[in-house]
Amino acid sequence: MVGAPLVGLLAQPIVGTLSDQIWTRWGRRQPFFLAGAGLAAIALMVMPNATHLGMAVGLYWLLQLALNIGVAPARPFVGDMLPISQRTLGYSIQSFCIGLGTVVASALPWLLAQLWPTTQAEGVPLGIKLAYYIGAGLCLGGAIWTFVTVQEPPPDGDYGQPHSLDAVQSSFRLVTEMPPVMRQLGWVQVFTWIGIYTIFLYFPTAVAIDILGAPNKQSVAYAHGVEWAGLCIAVYNLLCLGFSSGIPALCRRFGRVTVHASSLLCGGVGLMSLMLMDSRYPILLAMIGIGIAWASILAIPYALLMDAVPIEKSGAYMGLFNVFVVLPQIVVSLGFGWIMGSLLGGDRTLALAIGGACMGLAALLMLRLLSIDEPNSVQVPGQSPG
Structure with a gap:
């Protein structure tokens, strides 16, 4: 579980800085999109055909690197293309697309397995292989x-051809030049992603064993519980789709800081409420809060950051901002196991409750940015800025 955040920690600041400084005939961000998508497509095509564990691990690391190469310039790309008044709308649409992609990716293997059922005892089923191939095609095609x-848009200034070492040095310099808004948002992100990562690590098993009462991971009840957890994840991503479409209007009415703090609080309450549940359907109620929080997490912090940093360094700052996302993941991956065993008695719902408390703390920290809140600064379709 450490591989993905570790690659992001190293790759995104460097790629973000390079995408600021290198201008080609094809643009400055888009060559990275193509390179990342091409490498990701190769990894996805080969991965289900891996012949041994070492090959699969190598392809996994290649996929993580490729995704970071493609994703790092995507956040500043939205800011490059849109005026300030439309950035929240742009990042909300990006949040919508991420949620849609997650729902499709979650459902695709199951759907293909229904269309092409397999009885093979060994090897990767055809439906799973097709899901990887379709994912590769969609990634590269997009x-x-x-x-x-x-x-x-054409560059406003002079752009050189820096080496990656220059990008590393530039990233370190940016740490000392970090705008105050970014520092404050950074702490919000740290506690937010502690909460989010507890979902990634513990939610399926918590649902199956701690809530629905499966006796062990080898039981049929455990398999059914994990399936229900997968459905719950799909539900909160569907809710993310719906809430994303309403974020611009809400931000225009109440301000981005207030909307994001409220959304994080909803997510925290949703996670903490799982401690009280002992049957499957109430879990769906908790997914409402988590879906609202997830939509806001994918949109509002990036819109706020983009408005606070120089446009010519937006890629570097976005890459550096990702450090506040991946460091909590690394810390939780390496250290939370001890907390689970020594302090929580292995109860995963308590781990999720701690994640919820961290999201609540992130909501409180978000309120420090109320001084920059401008409720009427967000443009929504059909309205002029006012």
Whole structure:
């Protein structure tokens, strides 16, 4: 579980800085989209055909690197293309697309397995292989579509051809030049992602064993519980889709800081409420709060950050901002196991409750940014800025 955040910690600041400083005939962000999508497509095509564990691990690391190469310029790309008044709308649409992609990716293996059922005892089932191949095609096709249909604005200043070492040095310099808004948002992100990562690590097993009472991981009840947890994850991503579409209007009415703090509080309450549940259907109620929080997490912090940093360094700052996302994941991966065994008695719902408390703390920390809140600064479709 440490692999993905570790790659993000190293790759995103460097790629973000390079995407600020390198301008080519094809733009400055889009070449990274294409390179990342191409590498990811290769990894996805080969991964289900891996012949041994070492090959699978190598392809996993390649996939993580490719995704970080493609994702690092995506956040500043939205800011490059949109005026300040439309950035919250842009990041909300990006949040919507992430939620949609997650729902499709979650459902695709099951759907393909229904269309092409398999009885093979060994090897990767055909439905799973097809899911990887379709994912590779969509990944590469989306990058190519963006490249063909979107023209990046021309550079305002002089752009050189820096080496990766220059990008590393630049990233370290940016730490000392970090704007106050970014420092405050950074602490919000740290506690937010402690909460989110407890979901990634513990939610399926917590549902199966601690809530629904499966005796062990080898039981049929455990398999059914994990399946229900997967459905719950799909539900909160569907709710993310719905709430994302309403974020711009809510931010225009109440302000981005207030909306994000309230959303994080909803997520925290949703996670903490899992301690009280002992049957499957009430879990869906908790997913409402988590879905609201997830939609806001994917949109509002990036819109606020983009408004606070120089546009010519937005890629570098976005890459550096990702450190506040991946460091909590690394810390939780390495240290939370001891907390589970020594302090929580192995109860995963308590781990999720701690994650919820961290999201509540993130909501309180978010209130420190109320001084920059401008409720009427967000443009929504059909309205002019006012």
